[in-house]
Structures are given as C-alpha cells and as structure tokens.
Amino acid sequence: MTIEPPVPGEPRRPFGPRNPGDAWVVAPTGERYWGRYGAAGLLAIDPDRGVLLQHRVSWSHFGDTWALPGGARHEDESACDGALREAGEEAGVPARSIRPRLLSVFDLGYWSYTTLVGDVVVPFEPEITDPESRELAWVPADDVADRPLHPAFEASWSHLREVLSVRPAIVVDAANVFGSVPDGWWRDRAGAAQRLISRVGGLAATGIDAAALDLPEDVWFPEWTIVVEGRAKAIADDDAVGVVRAEGSGDDRIVAEASRLVDRHREVTVVTSDRELAGRVTDAGATVRGARWLLDLLPTPGR
CATH class of the missing domain: 3.40.50 (Rossmann fold)
Known part of the structure; x- marks a missing residue:
C-alpha cells in the first residue's frame, strides 16, 4: 500500500483515489474519528499464543502504542468483513484462519468502532504488510495490560478481557x-x-x-x-x-x-x-x- 507523507496526529493515507470511507468524522463537540462509515478491528485469539497486537509506528495516531490491526470500513461493508480485511492488509491475517466469536460495538451515533473477537482455527504467522506497524506480536491475555496501549483499545480491553472466557x-x-x-x-x-x-x-x-x-x-x-x-x-x-x-x-x-x-x-x-x-x-x-x-x-x- 502506498501512503502519503505523514501529517502529525493523522493516519497516513493512500496516494491517488482512495476508498470513500478513508475520511474523518467530526463529532458535534469537535473530536475527530477515523472512518466515514465507522471503523473495525480484529482481536484474534490463539489458544496457545494469546492475542495478536500491533505495535504502531511513531508517526501514526497515538504512535508507539500497542493496539489491534484495524481501520476504516468501506461503504456497505459489514463490520466483520471490514475487520478481517484490515487485519489482512496490516498484519497478513488470512481470513480463513479466523472463526468469528463476538462483535463488540462502541457506538456514538455518528461514528462507531466494532471489535471482532475471533478464534484462530488455522495457525498462522502474522507479517508486517503495512507501514503503520513497527512490530506484530502474540501476547498472553494476562500480559496485554502491561504494554503501553492505544487509549481507545485500553478503554475497551478491560471489558473485553472479561468475556474472553465466554464461548x-x-x-x-x-x-x-x-x-x-x-x-x-x-x-x-x-x-x-x-x-x-x-x-x-x-x-x-x-x-x-x-x-x-x-x-x-x-x-x-x-x-x-x-x-x-x-x-x-x-x-x-x-x-x-x-x-x-x-x-x-x-x-x-x-x-x-x-x-x-x-x-x-x-x-x-x-x-x-x-x-x-x-x-x-x-x-x-x-x-x-x-x-x-x-x-x-x-x-x-x-x-
């Protein structure tokens, strides 16, 4: 994926024509959220290795933090499909390797972020396929909170951690x-x-x-x-x-x-x-x- 030069505090964007979903949504109070049609990310759980996390590069939004592979959804794209597509683009996650378990939605009315919790049914090795990643790692669920987390992921992890045992x-x-x-x-x-x-x-x-x-x-x-x-x-x-x-x-x-x-x-x-x-x-x-x-x-x- 080709990207534009970084703009402080903003995600890098593809050169030339890009998907209409790659745009900011501005809240009534002025905050900005990435993804005209909302955004989605994948919380992949491997029974032996833990949770797949992405170490974000310094120039990205809340750089040098750990979060989930994810990004803006496309128009008319389901949250599940969007999360799997973004995980494939950013971390080389094969969609066939993931069995969806749960969709957790953070909905503000004018913008939403959906976390797809998925079980790894076919083991794979993630690979950096997007310049927004410094590192990809499988992290035991008990150790996730010990890392510097993206604020939004940190806020959601506390309750997602509680439901990981529900099957x-x-x-x-x-x-x-x-x-x-x-x-x-x-x-x-x-x-x-x-x-x-x-x-x-x-x-x-x-x-x-x-x-x-x-x-x-x-x-x-x-x-x-x-x-x-x-x-x-x-x-x-x-x-x-x-x-x-x-x-x-x-x-x-x-x-x-x-x-x-x-x-x-x-x-x-x-x-x-x-x-x-x-x-x-x-x-x-x-x-x-x-x-x-x-x-x-x-x-x-x-x-």
Whole structure:
C-alpha cells in the first residue's frame, strides 16, 4: 500500500483515489474519528499464543502504542468483513484462519468502532504488510495490560478481557424444530432437515443479538451443532454448522453433545420443546430454549 507523507496526529493515507470511507468524522463537540462509515478491528485469539497486537509506528495516531490491526470500513461493508480485511492488509491475517466469536460495538451515533473477537482455527504467522506497524506480536491475555496501549483499545480491553472466557454453543434438536411447523415435513424429513440447516447457516453468518442469549456485549457467533436422526440423516454436511447424525436415540445423542460441550467450558443452549429431553440436558448443565425461540431468529426462507 502506498501512503502519503505523514501529517502529525493523522493516519497516513493512500496516494491517488482512495476508498470513500478513508475520511474523518467530526463529532458535534469537535473530536475527530477515523472512518466515514465507522471503523473495525480484529482481536484474534490463539489458544496457545494469546492475542495478536500491533505495535504502531511513531508517526501514526497515538504512535508507539500497542493496539489491534484495524481501520476504516468501506461503504456497505459489514463490520466483520471490514475487520478481517484490515487485519489482512496490516498484519497478513488470512481470513480463513479466523472463526468469528463476538462483535463488540462502541457506538456514538455518528461514528462507531466494532471489535471482532475471533478464534484462530488455522495457525498462522502474522507479517508486517503495512507501514503503520513497527512490530506484530502474540501476547498472553494476562500480559496485554502491561504494554503501553492505544487509549481507545485500553478503554475497551478491560471489558473485553472479561468475556474472553465466554464461548456460546447451541445444540439443535432438528426433528423437534422442523416438526413444530406443519409444512409437510413428514413427506420429506431429509429435505426438511436440509432446509433447517441452510437457514441456521444464514444465522451463523450474521450472528445472534446478545440479548437473545442473555450474554453481554452485542453480537455473538455461537458454535452450532444440529442433531438429526432417522431418515433425516440423508443430508449433506454444512460448512457453517456441525451436523451430527444420531445412530441410535436422537435424544441420547443430544444429551451427549450437550455434556461434551459443557465439559469444554462452553455456554450451552439446547433448542428443543421436548420436556423430557429438556430436563435431561438441564441436568447436564445446559440452558434450554424452545423451538419457537430459534424459528423467530432464523432468516426468512428465500432471503
């Protein structure tokens, strides 16, 4: 990326035509914020190495501090896509290596900054691909606060640190959910299961409002497991959600999946309206939501 000569206190900008989002937003009280359409950054978490931080060059805004790779969003670009793009441009982060977990939004009304918390699922080595970086480093979460942090990141880190241990997971009783809608599912159970999985995949991509999960922050991307049984097992796998085919009792497999995830310290929600099953998974440490809860969250078919 080519950049303009530095202007004290301002980010360097590309020569020639640049994205319309690369501009200041001026607050009613006079403060300036970078990104006409808001800004976004990536908080990548590697289970073995910690959090990926960027040591900013001295001429950058709040230079010689540590922060997250990030920057101005493009017009009509989602915060998730913007954070991954900026992390790729500034730190060589491969988007396929990150599984989104959480979006935390700082919204002033006229400007917003969104932090994408993402889990590293394919290990990679970051590389300096942008002149705004002096250094990139994996830093253990307990040591982040010991570094001189960018003031905005320092202000957000205190509450982000508290939610890093939260890992929501949802296990879906597929037969109970698609069976609650009288749309002829009994004539094609595999087709009904496939349609449900496709709709859940759409929800997995957009995330779930934190209030629907009784969790803090803004938008979460749970780990999804859909348990199918009987003739519904004749379905394709899906990249967005995990599909588990019950060889025996579907209820037994759902309890087993819930227990496995609880043992992995996940915040587990089981979606079923079956009272007996609800009691069993509650005893295993999971929360239960009825089929209607999920159906109300799912995107409308065809959209």
